[in-house]
Amino acid sequence: MQNKVILISIDGMRPDGLQQCGNPYVETLKKEAAYTFAAQTVFPSITLPCHMSLFYSLPPMRHGVVSNTFVPQVHQVMGLFEKLRSYGSVNAFFYGWEPIRDVAPPTTCKFATHINAYMDESVDTLLTDEAVKTIRERKPDFVFLYQVETDEKGGHDAGWMSEEYLHRISLAIDNARRVIEEFGDEYTVIITADHGGHERMHGTDLPEDMTIPMFFRGPQFEAGRELENVSILDITPTVAAIMGVEPEREWEGRALC
Numbered sequence: 342m343q344n345k346v347i348l349i350s351i352d353g354m355r356p357d358g359l360q361q362c363g364n365p366y367v368e369t370l371k372k373e374a375a376y377t378f379a380a381q382t383v384f385p386s387i388t389l390p391c392h393m394s395l396f397y398s399l400p401p402m403r404h405g406v407v408s409n410t411f412v413p414q415v416h417q418v419m420g421l422f423e424k425l426r427s428y429g430s431v432n433a434f435f436y437g438w439e440p441i442r443d444v445a446p447p448t449t450c451k452f453a454t455h456i457n458a459y460m461d462e463s464v465d466t467l468l469t470d471e472a473v474k475t476i477r478e479r480k481p482d483f484v485f486l487y488q489v490e491t492d493e494k495g496g497h498d499a500g501w502m503s504e505e506y507l508h509r510i511s512l513a514i515d516n517a518r519r520v521i522e523e524f525g526d527e528y529t530v531i532i533t534a535d536h537g538g539h540e541r542m543h544g545t546d547l548p549e550d551m552t553i554p555m556f557f558r559g560p561q562f563e564a565g566r567e568l569e570n571v572s573i574l575d576i577t578p579t580v581a582a583i584m585g586v587e588p589e590r591e592w593e594g595r596a597l598c
């Protein structure tokens with residue numbers, strides 16, 4: 342592939358949570374990446390619908406997944422994993438919450454690792470260890486590293502913007518830092534969230550649920566530049582542009598580079 346990409350999704354991470362989490366690496370990211378603290382996700386602001394929109398560049402109305410229960414698309418549009426695979430991309434996927442596996446249809450990933458977040462206290466760190474090992478040894482073209490504990494153990498268990506939630510964001514940013522420090526010269530790294538949250542929930546169209554941060558770190562992006570009018574639908578066209586892949590006509594987002 343033309344260029345390689347690592348995409349990290351930190352579940353339920355609000356921009357103000359990221360800015361208040363106390364991890365000094367956030368300032369480094371702002372200097373080294375193009376970024377926004379005002380990107381918009383889709384409604385309903387729920388994990389599987391939002392990730393389907395991320396990977397298919399379509400709103401939930403069009404991909405048809407409106408809850409955390411997967412339903413196959415009526416009108417088939419190729420998503421990022423299939424599209425990359427059709428160009429010969431070697432894809433890798435690391436996740437701690439099982440329902441998210443449906444963003445990558447069968448046969449599109451060479452490497453896929455699931456560790457059950459309900460059965461482990463530090464699944465995001467373990468998955469990052471696995472991702473680092475695979476990237477180091479196998480150099481896949483596209484990597485999707487999903488971090489779930491910010492949402493489950495931070496937001497839902499302790500409350501959005503609670504101490505525990507901010508702590509979980511800081512841990513996820515440490516994981517992102519490990520990936521960037523080792524592979525940031527070889528890979529363009531994109532960091533996003535799927536949605537925000539408020540009190541102990543998300544799913545509404547409130548700004549706290551709908552607004553997400555994003556970072557794009559790589560030679561295609563101007564370091565330190567603040568991006569405007571960014572949607573979660575823009576991520577898949579952007580990854581395709583970076584990797585030299587033609588976008589699907591049906592995709593509704595736009596490439597940011």
Ligand SMILES: [Zn+2]
Binds near residue numbers: 353388535
């Ligand atoms: Zn989520």
